[in-house]
Amino acid sequence: MWTALLGVERVGRTDGFFERGxxxxxxxxxxxxxxxxxxxxxxxxxxxAAPTLAALAALIDSDDEARARDTVDALLTEWEEV
Structure with missing residues (x-):
């Protein structure tokens, strides 16, 4: 996604989005x-606040973990009601 938007061939994990244009x-x-x-x-x-590829990946991972926790919490709540 970054390479397409920035018009660059490669992006490294520590490259800053704004530094790359x-x-x-x-x-x-x-x-x-x-x-x-x-x-x-x-x-x-x-x-x-997290404009590098590595920092963005960490944000995405934390969102995935949060969604997984929310799903588990919802299931547990549902099961408790049964």
Whole structure:
């Protein structure tokens, strides 16, 4: 996603989005694309706080873990009601 939006051939895990030529409009497009393609909701403020590929991957992982916890919590609540 980064390479397509930034028009670069490769991106390293410690590369900064804004250092590689990104700007606010591209950041908004990236966040929207992540939401559409991966189902992960990352707000722009969170992305601005973590603008490297590695930091973004950590945000995505933490969102996946949070969704998994929410699913388990919902199942446990449902089972307790039975």
């Amino acid at each position: 990104g700007h606010s409009l591209l950041a908004a497009k990236l966040v929207a694309r992540i939401r559409e393609e991966m189902g992960v909701h990352i707000g722009l403020p969170a992305f601005y």
